[in-house]
Amino acid sequence: MSNIGWKDVLTDDMPVDLAHEIDIFEGQMELMGQGKLDEKVFAETRLRRGVYGQRYDNGQRHDGFESRELEFEELDRIKGPDTLWHAPGMQRIKVPGGGLSPEQLDVLAQVADEYSDGILHITTRQDIQLHFVHIEDTPDMMRRLAAVGITTREACGNSVRNVTCCHLSGVCRTEVFDATPYSEAFAQFLLGHDDVQDFGRKFKPAFSGCESEACGLVMMHDIGYLAQVKEVDGKLKRGFKVFVGGGLGTVPHQAKVLSEFTSEEEMLPLVQAVARVFARLGEKRNRNRARIKFLVAKLGIDEFRRLVEEERKTLPHDDRWTAYLDTLPQYEEKPAKPPTFLNGQVRSTEFNQWFETNVYSQRQEGYSVVTVNLPLGDLTSKQTWELADVARKYVGDNVRATVEQNIVLRWVSDSDLPSLYEDLKAIGLGDPGAGTIVDITACPGTDTCKLGIASSRGLAGELRTRLTAKSASLPDAIKDLKIKISGCFNSCGQHHVSDIGFFGNSRRSGNFKMPHFQVVLGGRWRDNAGSYGLAVGAVPSKTVPEVVDIITNRYIDERAKGETFQDWIGRIGKKEARGMIQPFMQLPAFEQEPDYFSDWGDPRVFSLGDIGIGECAGEVVSLFSMEISPAESEAFEAQIALDENDPARADALAYSSMLKAARALVRTQFLDVGDSPDRIVEEFKTRFFDTELFFDQYAKGKFGQYLLDRHQNPNPNPDNDSAHRLIEEALLFIEATHACESKVGGNVLVEI
Amino acid sequence: MITPHRLSVKFYFEELSVDAEAFIPVFHRWIRENVVPNELLLDVADYKHILDGPAILLVGHEADYVIDFTDGKPGLLYVRKQDLGADLSNALDTTLSQALNGVKLTESDVELQGKLKLRTDGATIVLLDRLNYPNAASNGDSVDTAASAEAHLSDSLAALFGSDATVARVDNDAREPLTFELRAPSAPDVDTLLSQLGTGN
Ligand code: HEM
Ligand code: SF4
Numbered sequence: 001m002s003n004i005g006w007k008d009v010l011t012d013d014m015p016v017d018l019a020h021e022i023d024i025f026e027g028q029m030e031l032m033g034q035g036k037l038d039e040k041v042f043a044e045t046r047l048r049r050g051v052y053g054q055r056y057d058n059g060q061r062h063d064g065f066e067s068r069e070l071e072f073e074e075l076d077r078i079k080g081p082d083t084l085w086h087a088p089g090m091q092r093i094k095v096p097g098g099g100l101s102p103e104q105l106d107v108l109a110q111v112a113d114e115y116s117d118g119i120l121h122i123t124t125r126q127d128i129q130l131h132f133v134h135i136e137d138t139p140d141m142m143r144r145l146a147a148v149g150i151t152t153r154e155a156c157g158n159s160v161r162n163v164t165c166c167h168l169s170g171v172c173r174t175e176v177f178d179a180t181p182y183s184e185a186f187a188q189f190l191l192g193h194d195d196v197q198d199f200g201r202k203f204k205p206a207f208s209g210c211e212s213e214a215c216g217l218v219m220m221h222d223i224g225y226l227a228q229v230k231e232v233d234g235k236l237k238r239g240f241k242v243f244v245g246g247g248l249g250t251v252p253h254q255a256k257v258l259s260e261f262t263s264e265e266e267m268l269p270l271v272q273a274v275a276r277v278f279a280r281l282g283e284k285r286n287r288n289r290a291r292i293k294f295l296v297a298k299l300g301i302d303e304f305r306r307l308v309e310e311e312r313k314t315l316p317h318d319d320r321w322t323a324y325l326d327t328l329p330q331y332e333e334k335p336a337k338p339p340t341f342l343n344g345q346v347r348s349t350e351f352n353q354w355f356e357t358n359v360y361s362q363r364q365e366g367y368s369v370v371t372v373n374l375p376l377g378d379l380t381s382k383q384t385w386e387l388a389d390v391a392r393k394y395v396g397d398n399v400r401a402t403v404e405q406n407i408v409l410r411w412v413s414d415s416d417l418p419s420l421y422e423d424l425k426a427i428g429l430g431d432p433g434a435g436t437i438v439d440i441t442a443c444p445g446t447d448t449c450k451l452g453i454a455s456s457r458g459l460a461g462e463l464r465t466r467l468t469a470k471s472a473s474l475p476d477a478i479k480d481l482k483i484k485i486s487g488c489f490n491s492c493g494q495h496h497v498s499d500i501g502f503f504g505n506s507r508r509s510g511n512f513k514m515p516h517f518q519v520v521l522g523g524r525w526r527d528n529a530g531s532y533g534l535a536v537g538a539v540p541s542k543t544v545p546e547v548v549d550i551i552t553n554r555y556i557d558e559r560a561k562g563e564t565f566q567d568w569i570g571r572i573g574k575k576e577a578r579g580m581i582q583p584f585m586q587l588p589a590f591e592q593e594p595d596y597f598s599d600w601g602d603p604r605v606f607s608l609g610d611i612g613i614g615e616c617a618g619e620v621v622s623l624f625s626m627e628i629s630p631a632e633s634e635a636f637e638a639q640i641a642l643d644e645n646d647p648a649r650a651d652a653l654a655y656s657s658m659l660k661a662a663r664a665l666v667r668t669q670f671l672d673v674g675d676s677p678d679r680i681v682e683e684f685k686t687r688f689f690d691t692e693l694f695f696d697q698y699a700k701g702k703f704g705q706y707l708l709d710r711h712q713n714p715n716p717n718p719d720n721d722s723a724h725r726l727i728e729e730a731l732l733f734i735e736a737t738h739a740c741e742s743k744v745g746g747n748v749l750v751e752i
Numbered sequence: 753m754i755t756p757h758r759l760s761v762k763f764y765f766e767e768l769s770v771d772a773e774a775f776i777p778v779f780h781r782w783i784r785e786n787v788v789p790n791e792l793l794l795d796v797a798d799y800k801h802i803l804d805g806p807a808i809l810l811v812g813h814e815a816d817y818v819i820d821f822t823d824g825k826p827g828l829l830y831v832r833k834q835d836l837g838a839d840l841s842n843a844l845d846t847t848l849s850q851a852l853n854g855v856k857l858t859e860s861d862v863e864l865q866g867k868l869k870l871r872t873d874g875a876t877i878v879l880l881d882r883l884n885y886p887n888a889a890s891n892g893d894s895v896d897t898a899a900s901a902e903a904h905l906s907d908s909l910a911a912l913f914g915s916d917a918t919v920a921r922v923d924n925d926a927r928e929p930l931t932f933e934l935r936a937p938s939a940p941d942v943d944t945l946l947s948q949l950g951t952g953n
Contacts, residue, residue, distance in 0.1 A: 006883055056794060063784040071792055072813065086813065088794070106927050113929065114757055114880050117816060118806055119799060131797075132811050134834070375801035382822060383805070385927045428803030447797065461801045601798045603777040 006140040013147035021153065022146060025049050026139040027633030032079065041629050043080025044619040048626075050092040050155030051138050053080065053615045054131060054448050057087035060612075064604030079135055082613055088132040090448060091116070092155040093145065096187040097165035097180055097207075098126030098401035102388035105399070107148045109384035111141045120384055122377040124441060124494050125162050125204065126401045127155065131448050153191060158199045158620065160275075163187040165207040166215030167402040170333060171362040171369055171410055175209025176227040177238060179216070181331040182267065183207040183225075185324035189268050190275070194671060198279040198623040201290035204247075205271075207240075208528055217403060219255050220246045220497060220529040222292045223274060230261050239263040244274065244304070245296030248491035252532045253293040256301040258308065268321045273311040276671075277304070284620050316672050333411065336396035339366020340415035351421050354432040359417060362410070370409045370420060371434035375464060376442055376457055377405025379429070386427040394420050403494075405441055406434060437474070437481045437552075438467045441494060445487025445504060446599065450612035452487035454504025454515040454541050458600030460485050466545050478552045481565055482525055485517070490614075495520050497529040499565040500551060505538055506608060509587040515541040515599040515606045521551070521577055522569030534569065536577045539584040542596050547581055554580060624741050627664035628734065631657045635730045642723055651718035654730040658707045661737040665694075668741060681711045694740045703729075703736035753840035753904055758880035761851040762820060764827040767869040772800045772807035775819050778863050779810040787857055791815055791850070815847075817854050828870055830854050831880070840901065844877075844908055849949040856942050872913075872939040876922070877905060879930045887930040898930055905932055912948055914938040 011019070025045070032042040059070050070087070077085040093108070100108075108128060112120050115137040116130035123129055133141070142152055154160055163183050170178035186205065190196050196203070207225045208216020218224025224243040229236050239261050246255025262270050274292075281299075283290040296304050347355070360369040372387065379387070391399050391409055398410040412420055424430040433439055440463055443449065445456030463483060471479065486493035486503040495501030501520035506513045516538040523533030539547050559568050569577055590597055597606050638653035659677055662684040666673045673683050685708065688694040694704045706729035715722050776796055783793040792813040800807045804824050810817040818829040830851035836843035855870045879885040885897055898921055906919040913936035922931040939945070 004883075009883065061783075061795070064780065065784065068784075070794060088811075088813075110882060110927060114882065117797060117809055117811065119802075132816075378799060378802055380802060380805040380822075382928070383802075385925065428805070458798065461798070464801065601773075601776060602780075602796075604780055 006143045010143050010147045014143060015146065015149070018146040018151055018153075019143070021151075022139050022142045023637060024630045024633045025142070027636045028629055029135065029139070031632060031636060033077065033085070037629060037632070038621075038625065039078055039081055040619040040621050041625045043083065043615070044157050044621050044626060045629055046079060046135070046138075047157030047615055047619070048154050048159050049138070049142070050094065050152030051133075051135060052090040052092055052156050053083050053450055053612070054087070054089045055446070055450050055452065055610060055612065057084055057089060057450070058082045058612045059084050059087065060610070062604065062607040062609040064598075064607075067607075067609045080615070080619070083615075085135065088134055090444075091130045091133045091138060091141065091152065092123070093128040093130070093150060093152050094155040094162045095126050095128055095150070095401055096163050097169070097183050098167055098403075099180075099184075100399045100401060100407075101148075101397040102391045102399070104145075104148045104150055105388035105391070106385050107144055107150075109381040109388070111144050112384070113381040115141050118381045119378050120381070121444075122374060122379075122401045122405045122407065124403050124405060124443070124492065126164050126167075126403060127162050128401065129444075131444075151191070154196075156202075156615070158201050159203070160190045160193075160196045161202050161204045163190075163205045163207065164216070164221075164403060166209050166213070167400040167408050168213075168215055168360065168369060168410075169207070169209050171364060171367070172209055172213070172215075173361075173363045174213055175363075176229055177209065178331075179207040179209045179225065179227050181324075181328050182227075182240075182264065185327075186225075186267065186271065189320055189324070190271065193272070193275070194667070195272055195275045195279065197626060199275075200282045200284035200620055201287060201292075203275075203278065203292060212527055215403070215528075217494075217497070217529040218243050218246070219527070220248050220252070220494075221255060222247060223258075223271065224255055224528070225267070226528070228261055232263075237263055240267060242270065245293040245301070246529075247291055247293045248494060248496050249291070250489045250491070252491070252496045253297065254531070255293075256296055258301070258305055264325060265322050268324075269312055269315055269318075270308070272315055272318075273308045276311050276315075277307050281307070287620065290620075333398055334396065335367060335398070335411035335413070336392075336394060337411075337413035337416065339364065340413045341366060342414040342417055345415065345418050347418065350432075351418055354421055354430065355417065357432050357436055358434040364411075366414050367410075368412045368414055368417060370412050370417070370424075371402070372407045372409065372424060372429050373431040373434040373439055374406050374429070375431065376440075376460055379407075383427050383429060387429060390420065390423050390427070393423070404435065404439060406439070433468065433471060435482075436471075436479045437483060438464055438471055439482075440464050441482075441484040441498070443486045443492035445485075445493075446602065446610070449487055449492075449614070451490060451614035452504065453506055453608065453611065454487055454517060455599040455602055456485040456487040456493055456502075456504060458602060459502065459517065459541060459544055462600050463545060463548060467548075475556055477556060477559065477565075481552065483548070489518075494529075495523070496532040497523040497525050498533070499523065499525075500548060501533050502544065504541075506606070507538060507540075507587060509597075510589050512590050512597050513606050513608060514587060514597055517541055517544055519547065519551075519581055522566045524566055531566070534574055534577065536574055537581050537585060539581050540587065540596050541599050542593075543584040547584055550580055624664050624668050627667065628661055628737060628741075631660035631664065631734055631737075634660060635727060635734060638723075638727045638730065642720065642727060645720070647718045647720050647723035650723040651715060651726055654723065654726040655710050655714070657730045658710065658733045661734045662707055665737050665741055668744070677711065681707065688740060693744055694736060696736060696739070703732050706730070706733050753900060754884050755836045755839055755843050756879040756881035756885055757883070758831060758833050759836060759843045759847045760829055760831040760878045760880060761847050762827045762829040762876040762878075763851065763855050763870045763872065764825060764874060765868055766871040768826050768867075770864065770867045772819050772821070774864070774867075775808040775810075778861055779808065779817070781863075782810060782857070788812070788850070788853065815850060827876075828854055828858055840904055841908060844905065845949060848912070849946060852942050852946050852949070856946070859942075870942075872942060872945060873936050874939075875934045875936075877919075877932045877934060879932075882929060885930045887924070887928060888926050901930065902932060905934075909934055909936070912945060914940070 165183035206221040225240040243255035442460035446452035484498035502517035520533040524530040634657035641650035820829040917936035
């Protein structure tokens with residue numbers, strides 16, 4: 001046992017590019033530790049690796065009596081504006097389309113107990129989150145995940161977020177075709193793509209197989225794809241109806257149709273053109289208006305479409321646009337077992353209850369999808385590897401996370417259902433009620449989110465317990481309702497698209513603040529999040545269970561035959577709806593109901609003092625700053641290689657760092673420079689060297705010459721001396737790149 | 753031996769007549785009153801909705817205190833995450849003394865007093881470090897590592913918990929961390945253990 005780390009152990013298991021990216025991130029951490037990186041650049045860098053801030057990381061916490069300083073070591077060391085280095089944070093792990101294999105589950109479980117608190121949380125965008133993670137642990141965590149093909153890249157920050165896709169794609173009874181391989185190709189194409197690095201805000205894509213079901217939720221996404229088949233020249237062609245500019249948040253927007261039909265060949269160039277338009281014209285200064293929905297609203301969808309079409313014409317051809325089509329015929333899911341039927345097996349009442357809500361009969365006869373109903377989207381490390389074994393036994397790799405914070409096992413051979421149920425129950429994952437009123441969605445809220453106002457998870461836990469206790473006696477019309485809860489107006493819990501939604505806010509009573517939830521009624525989950533609910537008023541957090549009873553009872557009493565909850569709310573109108581909750585809006589004084597002044601699961605007297613600056617928007621920094629930072633980190637890595645007596649590697653890294661810096665500079669003028677070293681050097685030479693823009697007042701072209709020389713005359717056998725010299729030169733070259741960029745202007749650095 | 757990335761000790765409840773939820777206000781108070789002066793306590797996490805798992809966590813910078821129901825066996829789990837010391841012995845000393853201090857705090861807490869009791873005649877010790885302490889049975893090296901760790905723990909723990917104390921490797925799944933079970937029929941009480949560790953008051 002020595003100083004061997006995960007990096008050494010996993011070298012052969014990690015894809016080379018992922019491994020290198022993680023090394024770069026580790027280098028950037030090191031530079032940040034030495035105060036050599038701008039705090040905003042580092043914040044955005046880590047966000048783009050999924051390394052998020054968490055509540056109290058500004059070092060302040062209200063203990064119910066007063067706000068107190070948390071005495072972390074090295075209080076002056078930070079990992080972003082107002083964010084202490086040593087404060088634990090959240091790690092978001094990207095899971096495209098929610099697809100997980102048992103091997104991946106095994107590793108996720110292991111990193112959760114070694115680096116987090118042993119709990120995995122499934123999010124409303126099919127991601128996985130771990131909490132209370134120390135930043136020093138993140139590179140090794142990423143390596144272990146990379147070794148099983150998982151990247152955290154662009155999980156947060158102003159980037160293309162996880163690409164979601166219906167969890168039923170491929171087995172669904174109503175889909176047009178399986179959108180999964182398309183969503184995967186889309187995710188791969190955009191991951192780290194040059195044209196998605198300069199957004200003012202995050203960008204969330206979603207894919208759906210059909211129009212009427214909910215699963216894909218395309219209407220509430222920045223860009224959404226609905227599978228379509230169209231006859232072109234007598235042949236059936238696959239493609240998508242494309243939506244743009246949807247989104248929840250404070251002001252929810254329904255997406256607009258960008259294109260009625262985009263063929264599969266055009267899917268990738270189209271999104272590339274959208275990305276360029278968004279990067280160029282999207283708001284950067286005011287992050288509250290920076291999502292693409294605001295750009296679409298400002299320009300109007302017709303003008304936006306025109307700009308995208310213009311942009312499309314100017315795109316340099318990329319083979320990858322259509323290369324993925326060749327892989328589509330090979331795409332198939334392999335069931336682990338042959339199809340069978342559920343005939344004659346003894347079924348317990350418990351099993352039947354579970355069967356009714358948690359089993360979906362696939363399009364393919366003899367198979368079903370089983371939903372593992374996770375309370376609040378959580379499962380423990382132990383449950384995770386136990387679940388991985390259950391998956392191995394019944395379905396192999398056919399596991400997906402869902403946007404309702406559950407996990408599904410697909411391709412369960414029907415006669416296995418009773419034994420699968422017993423196996424799930426044995427690991428504490430046999431809860432019935434998936435997709436019903438007890439299966440409540442909640443964002444992290446005040447538990448861990450810096451922006452949380454009220455305890456969305458506390459409330460969800462309480463409602464789940466109460467509703468489960470009486471679920472047997474609930475009429476079907478109530479059972480099928482959806483409850484979704486966000487801790488604040490940002491809507492991470494998707495409350496706008498549930499029947500009964502809540503988001504946290506606060507009201508004052510006397511000298512005290514009282515946690516509240518705004519009640520939002522009648523949103524539509526089906527039709528891909530077809531319409532948003534109506535905010536009817538805010539009630540104290542502690543009254544919400546009673547409020548739910550009042551609303552659901554009245555619905556049962558008054559509904560016409562077959563009338564949906566949405567229709568009923570539409571019929572009674574906002575005034576009537578508000579009338580239902582009015583009695584709860586009279587606030588008691590502290591002395592009358594002290595309990596009202598603390599939140600669910602949190603006995604501290606309620607305060608807003610813990611709200612910090614959220615990192616949902618990421619930091620807006622120039623494209624150049626983001627791209628020069630890996631160059632610096634590589635030069636740093638080169639020094640380490642030299643210390644380790646590896647001059648060849650040091651030489652290669654120093655050269656590569658110069659190329660990265662030159663590329664960053666060239667891209668301030670010419671986005672399409674690509675990755676070829678020859679091209680980068682040529683563009684650098686003609687644009688910056690020959691024009692003398694790169695020249696230093698005294699040293700003239702000396703620093704630029706370093707790159708040109710190394711490019712032209714690589715040293716076949718670098719020794720320590722020559723590598724050392726090249727590193728020195730690389731550092732000077734990078735410095736000169738900075739100087740040139742600020743002289744020429746490049747992109748304007750936007751302060752937030 | 754090398755310091756593990758994390759080290760945890762779980763002591764089991766002999767009696768527990770309160771719900772997990774009762775620990776929430778207690779842990780919040782511990783944070784407010786800074787009851788563990790050599791650790792920075794941060795927050796309380798509520799996972800009581802999970803069956804047979806960690807239910808309530810007092811999350812700290814150096815360590816977490818967990819009311820844990822894994823395998824249906826309620827106990828107080830102490831997970832040391834930072835500042836474990838220079839080697840396994842140091843890590844074990846720190847973890848044990850802080851965990852026992854946690855036991856003492858829990859048993860003597862004003863709100864919990866008389867409602868629970870923890871036992872010292874057994875504990876589960878986990879080396880959360882799959883790199884340096886893999887839990888594989890098949891690989892020769894890691895079996896050696898596990899055996900050395902076991903011998904190491906046995907020696908240290910027998911000195912503390914009595915000569916009849918035994919440490920046995922738990923035959924768990926290879927994906928789980930390396931785990932040992934301490935049985936100590938003649939274990940002394942918490943105060944004695946703490947004073948032997950040099951951290952009693
Ligand atoms: C202005 C700030 C923010 C906005 C507008 C925002 C918006 C959203 C929206 C609309 C969703 C719903 C999913 C979807 O888009 O499909 C979401 C999901 C989510 N967001 Fe945010 N968000 C913000 C800040 C944050 C912060 C600071 C955190 C915590 C670190 C956070 C954590 C999450 C989580 C965890 C989810 C998934 C919910 C879950 O499954 O637990 N968000 N966000
Ligand atoms: S809705 Fe608010 S409280 Fe919930 S995660 Fe989003 S920002 Fe945080």
